[in-house]
Amino acid sequence: KMSSLSKGKDSTTGHWEIGGLIVHKEFPTYPRGFPSEVMKAFLRATGCEGYLGNRTASGTEIIQQLGAEHVATGFPIVYTSADSVFQIAAHEEVIPLDRLYDICWQTREKVCTGEHAVGRVIARPFVGEPGAFVRTLHRRDFSLIPPGPTILDLLVGAGIRTTGIGKVDDLFAGRGLSAARHAKDNAEKVELIIQESSAMDRGMIIANLGDFDTLYGHRNDPQGFARALEEFDLQLPRILETLGSQDVLILTADHGNDPVTPSTDHSREYAPLIWYSPGRETGVNLGTRTTFADVGKTIADCFGLGNDLAGSSFLSRIA
Numbered sequence: 001k002m003s004s005l006s007k008g009k010d011s012t013t014g015h016w017e018i019g020g021l022i023v024h025k026e027f028p029t030y031p032r033g034f035p036s037e038v039m040k041a042f043l044r045a046t047g048c049e050g051y052l053g054n055r056t057a058s059g060t061e062i063i064q065q066l067g068a069e070h071v072a073t074g075f076p077i078v079y080t081s082a083d084s085v086f087q088i089a090a091h092e093e094v095i096p097l098d099r100l101y102d103i104c105w106q107t108r109e110k111v112c113t114g115e116h117a118v119g120r121v122i123a124r125p126f127v128g129e130p131g132a133f134v135r136t137l138h139r140r141d142f143s144l145i146p147p148g149p150t151i152l153d154l155l156v157g158a159g160i161r162t163t164g165i166g167k168v169d170d171l172f173a174g175r176g177l178s179a180a181r182h183a184k185d186n187a188e189k190v191e192l193i194i195q196e197s198s199a200m201d202r203g204m205i206i207a208n209l210g211d212f213d214t215l216y217g218h219r220n221d222p223q224g225f226a227r228a229l230e231e232f233d234l235q236l237p238r239i240l241e242t243l244g245s246q247d248v249l250i251l252t253a254d255h256g257n258d259p260v261t262p263s264t265d266h267s268r269e270y271a272p273l274i275w276y277s278p279g280r281e282t283g284v285n286l287g288t289r290t291t292f293a294d295v296g297k298t299i300a301d302c303f304g305l306g307n308d309l310a311g312s313s314f315l316s317r318i319a
Helices: 011-018 036-046 061-073 097-111 151-157 184-197 210-216 222-240 291-301
Strands: 050-058 075-078 085-091 120-127 139-142 161-164 178-179 203-207 249-251 274-278
Touching: 011 291, 036 097, 050 061, 061 085, 061 120, 061 203, 075 120, 085 097, 097 120, 097 139, 151 161, 151 210, 151 291, 178 291, 184 203, 184 222
Parallel strands: 050 075, 085 120, 161 178, 161 203
Antiparallel strands: 075 085, 120 139, 249 274
């Protein structure tokens, strides 16, 4: 298992640390909503005539509370959470997806900068009627650019193919990826993992199976979490069948999210670390790693890449 050395516990921070980049400064959070100067800049940058919300809220609850007013006014719904995020919700028939994504992009580039540089600006589209609004699968995350190199940058710089599956390209702001594949849920992402792994001779695939977090961790649904784990376990042999003798499969997490605690937020609990290769016949206890960055550091060693990534390689323990 692994603990995190970074200040935050959000998805961006966790992915960067896995990639060998520790974030020593926590991204800003806004428990009382965004200050007036931020919201004035939001209106100027996006051309929106107004906004609704601007408070800490559950995404599923705030669209029920403000969705009807949003449909009537056309104003986007702005909210945040315990994480460093600027979230913008809009009905797809009121603010089309392309327009919503542009609003988020302008917010990322012109509003959430400097002291207000949140980890992510997130588009949260929804559909439906008052009393029955539901979020769609067209979410997009607009992340900060990593402030230093990650394992993805090293691999691409060495001419080694990297493929991101899920919201990976959003979390790394598109940097260090040869290709990006999006999917609606864990099942679709597993199919993409199998496709990419079967076709790849040399390279790295990094996939984010976000249903565990968004559908079950944040929703305090341990039964759903358990079902999702069982569903993935049933598909895991299909992934293993694509591996050659020198290939490696790593199972880990970018943060904790306990569905049985009162909180609906991420936690700083240990992340699991399972490192599997068909070519190894015996197991090794990797102990408790002091940083997620050990994963990126070890991957760099696997590819023989000299590097200044954070962390300590454990390749000698498993080679």
